[in-house]
Amino acid sequence: MIPLNPLANLATHEVTNMPPHLGDQDLWSGDLALREGIKREGGGWAADKLAVFGRIAGSAEIFEKADQANKHTPEIKTFDRYGMRVNQVEFHPAYHDLMAVAIENEVPSFAWNHPQPGAQVAHAALTYMFNQPEGGVLCPMAMTYSAIPPLRMAGAVGDEWIPRLLSTSYDPRDIPVEQKSGATMGMFMTEKQGGSDVRTNTTRAVSDEDGYRLTGHKYFCSAPMCDAFLTLAYSEGGLSCFLVPRWTPNGERNSLNIQRLKDKLGNRSNASSEMEFLDTWGVMVGEEGRGIRTIIDMVQGNRYYCCFSSAALMRQGLVQALHHTAHRTAFQKKLIDQPLMKNVLADLAIEVEAALTLTLRIGRAMDEAEGDESAAALT
Template sequence: MTTTPDSTAKAAVTRSAASASDPTTPRTTHTVFNQAPPRRDINEFTLNTALRDALAHYAPGASRDELERIGALVGSADFINDARLANVHGPMLRTHDDWGNRIDEIEFHPAYHRIIGDALDAEAHSYAWTHPGPGANVERAVRFMLLSQIEPGHACPVSMTHAVVPSLHADSALADFWVPRATAAGFDPRRIDPANKSAVTFGMAMTEKQGGSDIRANTTFAVPSGDHYLITGHKWFCSAPQSDAFLVIAQLDEGPSCFVVPRVLPGGDLNSVRIQRLKDKLGNKSNASSEVEFDATEGWLLGQPGKGVRTIIEMVAQTRLDCVLGSAAGMRQCVAEAAWHARGRAAFGATLIDQPLMRAVIADLQLETEAATYTALHLAAAYDDDSAEAADFRRLATAVGKYWICKRGPEHAYESLECLGGNGYTESFPLARRYREQPVMAVWEGSGNVIVLDVLRALAREPRSAKTFLGFLETGLGKHADFDAAYESLARSLQDAVQDLDSGDAAAQAALQTRGRVLVEKMALLMQAAILFESAPAEVASSFAAARLGADRGREYGALPDGVDIDFLVARA
């Protein structure tokens, strides 16, 4: 007989009752009961109802067979164990070999190489570029989400390798060399001349100690040297320093400029990318993040001198989208683990999933996951659309979605962890790792205030984006009273914001910044609701409007107002 969480919990109730009624029943501490069975050897795609439904709406032609294969892979006991090993035995830096030669090498546990190899074999980095057309970015997003749901650290270089492609097209010669290798399936960790590799990965090095997100404050500089440049400076964060090449921002006389910096030079010599140390991070342990020193490091100019921010901005937009995808994938992991435990654990004479309080919490966690999942795929679909209207929409919507969904991730992870009780707080279960992981998506590619400033900048400089965004929200009107009321409030707030931005009044603009988070939060919630009205089951959309936009909305997960279809949501979890 197959063991399920429900059967385990029912057996626990029966055994507990029998023991209580017969004091002579032998007891032993070595018989384990009333624990959910291991959540292993399942299919993470077929079990994810929200993801499958959203995919059917946004990419009905997607390869279900391949997604089911990936779902079975990441749900396997071997993959889950590799995820554990890659985080317990994180990357290690070797600056020198045994004879004192500088090598700047990152050593990974074999489990990490297996996982990133699986991701690159599955084209989680390239499917949108190698299979262009309707639904390409959506299907790529689902592949990326399934893999990063179980092991998120490897997703950093996968994301950057995907996101670098539009920026590389700023130079035809560099694109001709690098794009075929960056979009090839497969993983080759060898440090050799990239001309001798069929597949490569990319990293990024932009921020510095004194500047952070203020890229124009960078002091790293470049000087011409024949057909390339020599770069000198220090990067406070270099993501995935084991990559074959990096996009680097350095100063020219014209201003910040973008360069392609290979790890290994043509001919096979190491480039002078000196890894100073690996960052000891709160989470994201399997991924190597580093400080690097450039000392006459060779790089090739990408795009126009002084236009480095413009050159790299498309990469930033793509990686911001991946922050949304990663946060949504993390939410799915959290609610799936919480619901599995609640189905397999009994307390006070009934399984947890049958207790009204627990059902409310699981329903609310699932509601958040549904909204994040549908929003993620809606945004991905906007990247499949080449129209000017889609470009205007995603300009604002990606930033708004990134701000809100990534901020919701850590609290969602905490509440899910609490559903497991003491088990959730131990490293034997994956939610402790996920709780540490979720904040990185909110920090990476612009923390909250940076994103809010970006939204305000877009409202001021790109009025078409604001008009297109508001036009999309209008599609939700007339479907729920709470949405209609929230829309009217937002429309007034946006009108006031645009007036303040156009006024030139410094005090008014400072006041707008102060209330900027309130404005972006309203934009995010209404965007999610409109997306759900358009594409999700009516029970999900109406529940979201009541729970997130209504006057009786609660602060904590599980504090739900009337009008939320708890049974429907629990079943989907």
């Protein structure tokens, strides 16, 4: 919240030559490149929704909640007060508020809930605007969005989970997903010894009567309070993909043992953990031994989020720089009027627009990929 009437006359000096609080931003109407790009790449039919969300995401209230969520970082709660294992992560209320805003406005689900030309482009715009105040909640949003393509190839498993992921209701309760109004999904792949080289993974999956039991570890597990995760493990037929839920079908907590939370430089509102599997229950997704091919569609979706989330950070950095330089004077001129500063700001603006333009073009290619080989080559 912007403070009311802060005191500028201090005991030793008067505060002058400082910019005013930026306050509410309209992230849609104030961004000509975004509005033109959405129309150019086929997402103009979503302009009304984007206009409404641009005011929501750009409000000073949302920026304040983002500050709170990153200042008061997640805390691990491995055991309850009586020493029984719960494997939970607790978040500041502002984080849950931001999650609700994102899910209720279809940040993880828009493209799938509105399948038509331009859907991926409009989806990118929603995330581009929301990432400007807060990127931490975009991690579970990205993974929930990108889990849909591999789950569509998963038969009954996909039929069960996809409607939950496309819900516009945020339900943070740690209970079996059958009792919830909506769900989110994460992805665990890397291990200590290999990192991105997932073929060096050592986690094993053994078939039992109703699924598989996984034993091993994962070294980078973000958003560990998601309702389920896609992960990789070696089964008898090779490296395969598995869906591992927080709760087993019989209503018991699954063996997803959080070891610790990462201490990160950024993205601090989002919990990133290390986890061990010990006879952890899961079901295979996709063809056995083709785990990388199955999960790569989810990886691709996350990379798409990385594109427009990075562009969003660049855009908000430019907005802040323009605001600051327009209100601060040095050497008898506003900073924004100083020749060298003009050059710097112009360079920033060009880079921002280039990043946005490329991202929206990729979105159009994703929309057209199914029937256009040249578009598919861009995705």
